[in-house]
Amino acid sequence: MRDSILLLMSMPRDIMVVLPLTDATDSIATSNVDALMNNDIPPVIPLTNAPETPQVGSENTIFGFPSCPEDLKPINGMIFSNLEDGIDFYNKYAKVCGFIPRLDSTKLVNGIVTHKRCVCNKEGKSKNKGTKRKRTVTRSGCEAKVSFKRIDTGEYQIYDFVEVHTHAMVTPATMVHMKPSRNLNLFHKKMIMDNSRVNHGPVDSFRMFKEYKKAMSPSFYFNFDVDDEKRLSKVFWADPISIKNYALFGEAVSFDATYNFNEYKMVFCPFTGVDNHKRCVTFAGGLLRKEDGESFTWLFENFVKAMGDCYPTTIITDQCKGIN
Structure with missing residues (x-):
């Protein structure tokens, strides 16, 4: 026992190994010691906090699940009275989580929307058009989405919701600078129109917005x-x-x-x-x-x-x- 412990203590520190447990409490199996000397046991892989989840798609690697209260999270089978309410619900969910949604495919039957899909704005892959100008990569193949379908009652139901993203979420402090938070309301639009009549452009109007305290x-x-x-x-x-x-x-x-x-x-x-x-x-x-x-x-x-x-x-x- 003493010789086995001294042998283990004399090994290099960069060899991190796992020894299987034995029934004996006062000795170490000789086969384990031989395995250590021959480097037959693979090194230990550090554990992470990430849950073991299957990959999304064939090439993408899961980044994580966004943090969101359960009452704001879409669920398969959830029903909305109209499609606009469903899209608005997903937009609010995206704002809380920290990503930007984008409207995607639409299926029409006799002029009525029967299927609608909303995806993350990083869905798909950026196309290289051969330009020399460096552009910011905005799409990373994210497959997070929600799909709505029209049911017999005329309402719309969520039937395909993918929660996991392949990119980092936007922090609440920077969400105000993203596109969904930069929309002008009716008051701002009217003020810009009124200021243009007295030769004040949009830049001057935005400076005035800052003064409305x-x-x-x-x-x-x-x-x-x-x-x-x-x-x-x-x-x-x-x-x-x-x-x-x-x-x-x-x-x-x-x-x-x-x-x-x-x-x-x-x-x-x-x-x-x-x-x-x-x-x-x-x-x-x-x-x-x-x-x-x-x-x-x-x-x-x-x-x-x-x-x-x-x-x-x-x-x-x-x-x-x-x-x-």
Whole structure:
């Protein structure tokens, strides 16, 4: 027994072997020792957490099953009142799992859809058209899919659902940048159309989308007023960062209303200050059609209201009579 243990301890560390169990508890079979010396026993293969599942197709290797709550997972035999509801259900499932679905084949009988299949966007193989331009590989032969068929009641039933994918899933943090999350709603489309009438293109419109923070941040403050002809005459706004800047560096406020008129005949009136690094910071901004006492009073009152009724210690401005 002692000699056998010493023999095992003297073997190279890179030989990882498996010894079959024997009934004896105080000795090691001589045949096992001979097998070790002759390297007849194959090395140990490390175990993984992946379940032993058969491969999908003849060439693809299984990557894994997507993580999804059971109530959102399609099941063979599941019935939907119409095909649109079934496709929408699969789209929601794909968004939770982290992949992008794509509509595939359709079978029609007398103009009625009897069979419909949705696949992963990485289904199939990318075709090399002989171009020299390097393209990102978007298809990897994934066979995940769901197939619907029309039953006698006019409803649609899932009859072929393949869950496993051959690629990594998209993380929730990056899913917002994928194609399904980049659709424009009716409000965005209307805004782009309206902005195009005043010579503002899609780029300017998307920059404006970023400024609509009221719905996302209750701290965003804005107000406006119109004249007797229902035309915009006064505008004031202050975002949360500007309000925070005022709370930190609002002892002295610089107010200047001498900026040139824009194409809408309104003058820009910024409230600015200086931080502890001697850099200019913005507290708020406004647009006025008239530079009179009434307009400036309206602007200053909204500024104080936006800052939580906290008055500045010092205001630096010019000799404008309306401001005075």
